[in-house]
Amino acid sequence: EDADGFARFSDLLTEAPAEGAFLNVRVNYCWLDEDSIGYRIAMPVDRYYLPEGEGPIAEQATNGWIPDLDNDSLPLPQAYALVRILEGEAALEEVYVDDLPLREWVGIQATSAGD
Structure with missing residues (x-):
């Protein structure tokens, strides 16, 4: 856990x-650079379901870009x-x-977009 209370990966092990x-x-996959090894891992929590129509704005938010905030x-x-x-x-709670x-x-964004 870091200073902000978020979990961080510390080691990559082959056994529990x-x-x-x-x-x-x-x-x-993994890669080598001059003094370290890097890894690209697949997280076991990769899906989150929303009502139809709410997905695009949620996806943009979690990918770091919102059309109205492109400023x-x-x-x-x-x-x-x-x-x-x-x-x-792992179980994705929220x-x-x-x-x-x-x-x-998403509801707040949809409401403010309609104003």
Whole structure:
């Protein structure tokens, strides 16, 4: 956990650790540079379902671009996920954008876009 309370990956292991939280992931590829090895991993929580029509604006928010916010003077929305982990398996509990649950944030965006 970092200073902001977010979990961070610390090690990539081939077996589950004897103690502590861990998450089973798949390594898509790895690379070498001058003094380190990098890994691209596939997260086991890669789907979040919304009512039809709400997906595009939610996807844009979580990818860091909103058409109405395509302006350097406005901050991009901050997105993160609340994930529960037990014995290496993950369950996506909620996605947040600017500290609001995603569905609530999308509703606010849809309302303000209609104004």
